[in-house]
Amino acid sequence: MPRCPFATWKPISGSSGTYTGGPFKIVHHTTEGSTAQGAFDAFKKHRSDPHFTVDATTIYQHIDTGSASRALKNLPNGVQTNRDSAVQIEVVGFAHRPKTRATLENVRRLCRWIEATHSVPKVWPNGLPKPAVNGQDPGGHNRNATNWDTKGGHYGHSNVPENTHWDPAYTKPEVDFLMLEGTEGPETVEGLETIPFDDPGMARDHSHMPDHADPQGTSTEMPAVRRKPAAKKKPPVKIDESPTGSVKTTEAPAGKKRSTKDTTPHKID
Numbered sequence: 001m002p003r004c005p006f007a008t009w010k011p012i013s014g015s016s017g018t019y020t021g022g023p024f025k026i027v028h029h030t031t032e033g034s035t036a037q038g039a040f041d042a043f044k045k046h047r048s049d050p051h052f053t054v055d056a057t058t059i060y061q062h063i064d065t066g067s068a069s070r071a072l073k074n075l076p077n078g079v080q081t082n083r084d085s086a087v088q089i090e091v092v093g094f095a096h097r098p099k100t101r102a103t104l105e106n107v108r109r110l111c112r113w114i115e116a117t118h119s120v121p122k123v124w125p126n127g128l129p130k131p132a133v134n135g136q137d138p139g140g141h142n143r144n145a146t147n148w149d150t151k152g153g154h155y156g157h158s159n160v161p162e163n164t165h166w167d168p169a170y171t172k173p174e175v176d177f178l179m180l181e182g183t184e185g186p187e188t189v190e191g192l193e194t195i196p197f198d199d200p201g202m203a204r205d206h207s208h209m210p211d212h213a214d215p216q217g218t219s220t221e222m223p224a225v226r227r228k229p230a231a232k233k234k235p236p237v238k239i240d241e242s243p244t245g246s247v248k249t250t251e252a253p254a255g256k257k258r259s260t261k262d263t264t265p266h267k268i269d
């Protein structure tokens with residue numbers, strides 16, 4: 001039963017059962033949070049563990065890759081998702097932010113191990129994940145169910161049938177960086193400079209995809225709501241209040257629009 005030899009074993013909710021079909025595939029997610037511990041708490045609460053959680057320092061394994069994990073939504077009458085030989089990785093971070101080099105290097109190492117262990121080809125049958133546009137869901141994701149059912153390879157959560165989340169939203173350079181062979185240097189990645197060594201802003205950010213860790217999406221699958229014109233977030237206001245001209249950034253003052261906040265369901269991503 002496959003446990004990755006360089007992963008830290010950390011069981012949480014256990015497997016969702018045996019696989020019901022193949023071929024093997026790798027599903028990439030983002031945790032929609034800034035720490036592994038925050039992700040573990042959410043997985044425990046929702047019983048939504050992937051096989052692996054990866055951050056810049058550690059590869060954690062929660063479930064043996066010989067049985068199914070739990071991070072995908074699965075509808076009663078469609079294809080199997082979690083149990084269709086999907087080996088799932090949650091990358092600590094956000095769909096709308098860049099992924100750091102150290103984290104991607106860990107994901108890459110893990111992917112090579114999964115590919116070798118379960119004969120997963122280095123292809124993306126439903127296309128590459130689509131990156132965020134202005135920090136939001138770009139839409140138009142290919143979730144072809146026949147490919148999913150019949151073709152091994154890599155899939156973003158955004159490319160899995162029956163699912164609505166848009167993670168991991170890798171950019172093209174991030175995918176190229178992930179798919180490098182051991183013999184290829186990172187300098188062969190076009191756009192390498194867009195992959196940061198560190199992302200200090202991540203710790204203060206929040207998800208643009210509410211409650212990603214709940215695969216059944218109870219908070220994102222709201223009954224049809226009248227769609228307001230895209231609720232715009234106020235950008236931080238820059239106030240230059242010092243005589244020397246150094247600029248301070250403050251939160252936007254509470255506006256009148258706030259009155260609707262508590263009664264409005266989360267925007268559906």
Ligand SMILES: [Zn+2]
Nearest residue numbers: 029030157167
């Ligand atoms: Zn996901």
